[in-house]
Amino acid sequence: MSFKGQHILSVKQFDRDNIQYIFQIARKMAPYASRKKRTRVLDGAILGNLFFEPSTRTRVSFGCAFNLLGGEVRETTGMESSALSKGESLYDTARVISSYSDVIAMRHPQAGSVAEFAEGSRVPVLNGGDGANEHPTQALLDLFTIERELQASGQSIDGMHIAMVGDLKFGRTVHSLSKLLALYNNLKITLISPQELAMPDEVVSALDNAGHRLTITDKLEGNLNADIVYQTRIQEERFPSKAEANQYRGKFRLNQEIYTRHCKSNTVIMHPLPRDSRLEANELDNDLNLNPNLAIFRQADNGILVRMALFALTLGVQDLVQDYECTV
Ligand code: CP
Structure with a gap:
């Protein structure tokens, strides 16, 4: 079962077996989420964290989950601070940000917008909430x-x-x-x-x-x-x-x-x-x-584990997570 390279847009793409697989990987993340262990499995990778609607938990936990796997996070928050407010399309935004990032998490107020964005993306897109549609x-x-x-x-x-x-x-x-x-x-x-x-x-x-x-x-x-x-x-x-x-x-x-x-x-x-x-x-x-x-x-705490699992799976590193000894 592989999620490598896949977008996570709707729960309709899951069945019970792959849900259990995601949960198995999420449980493996617990020592890294609690900082008992450290990993650098996503060292050098970049998350584009695009939130065009208010959020506390989803935005911050996506960012923390990525950091806990050793990756870096670049964020845009609010429609007004993005070129979408100048009339840029979701497709163009996706083409650009997906060449800056290895994976993208996105929230947007319109139903269907994250799927539309994903059509222009060359990297996996995780839906952080699209209007009243899905989360x-x-x-x-x-x-x-x-x-x-x-x-x-x-x-x-x-x-x-x-x-x-x-x-x-x-x-x-x-x-x-x-x-x-x-x-x-x-x-x-x-x-x-x-x-x-x-x-x-x-x-x-x-x-x-x-x-x-x-x-x-x-x-x-x-x-x-x-x-x-x-x-x-x-x-x-x-x-x-x-x-x-x-x-x-x-x-x-x-x-x-x-x-x-x-x-x-x-x-x-x-x-x-x-x-x-x-x-x-x-x-x-x-x-x-x-x-x-x-x-x-x-x-809310479990959100970190599940989002760490989803990043590891969509980037195909779920079997490579190992402890990193900090020598500093
Ligand atoms: N549960 C949830 O989506 O919370 P935020 O709006 O704070 O992200």
């Missing part, structure tokens, strides 16, 4: 986290109950995660959102066709008795106006009191982050921070 590396790290969290209590992904909550219409992470979950067996899936922010039909069909047991509801209480609760933020940036987004903010708040009343004692809480900490929104309350089942920061 494949987030979905892989989410699935990696779900597997790890469930394994800790002797469970597996097959047969689990997951509740996805919030803005399921615009939340690209739940779109990509759902398409990966369609590869698994006999899941119970509860989709909780305002009717106007329901999961797109295409994603619901994928889950339905996989034979999963689906519940679609606009009620939070009574529907959180799941193994995993995956909370999401209202994606204000995808709404026509802030006022329209405000109608939904704060409607599906999860806090310790609701957790105690409605979740199982070991329900794992996930969120792709950022969570909206403004008082009127606050979909995941800070009073859950000491709850041991809050997995949101373990989830």
Whole structure:
């Protein structure tokens, strides 16, 4: 199984075997991610890290993952600081940046833009989020986290109950995660959102066709008795106006009191982050921070492992990672 030279644009390109292979490489990265060991396997290689939409985790973790493998990172952040704002096409940008880089990670506000960019690229392109469409590396790290969290209590992904909550219409992470979950067996899936922010039909069909047991509801209480609760933020940036987004903010708040009343004692809480900490929104309350089942920061940590694995695989060095003795 080889990912060498491949773009990572959509979760649709994965099956269960290659997901397990990515996870196997991700686990191998743990001592390098924690700096217990060092490697220079990507010494001399350059990542073009192009973020045309705000990001904290994805941008920084792509950069850190590449640095941890010994490579260098060159970044562009924000549309206004790029020649795209002067009318340059994605194709031309890709032709140029791909001759400066060995691999490119990119986020852009338009659905389909990263795939369009990849057509002009001569090196692998990793989709860091394209509008409301997909966020494949987030979905892989989410699935990696779900597997790890469930394994800790002797469970597996097959047969689990997951509740996805919030803005399921615009939340690209739940779109990509759902398409990966369609590869698994006999899941119970509860989709909780305002009717106007329901999961797109295409994603619901994928889950339905996989034979999963689906519940679609606009009620939070009574529907959180799941193994995993995956909370999401209202994606204000995808709404026509802030006022329209405000109608939904704060409607599906999860806090310790609701957790105690409605979740199982070991329900794992996930969120792709950022969570909206403004008082009127606050979909995941800070009073859950000491709850041991809050997995949101373990989830973010796993992003480094999965992104290191994806760089190693797309650059074909996954079997060459070895310890580097620093003599300085
Ligand atoms: N989860 C995620 O995509 O976070 P950022 O927007 O901070 O990259």
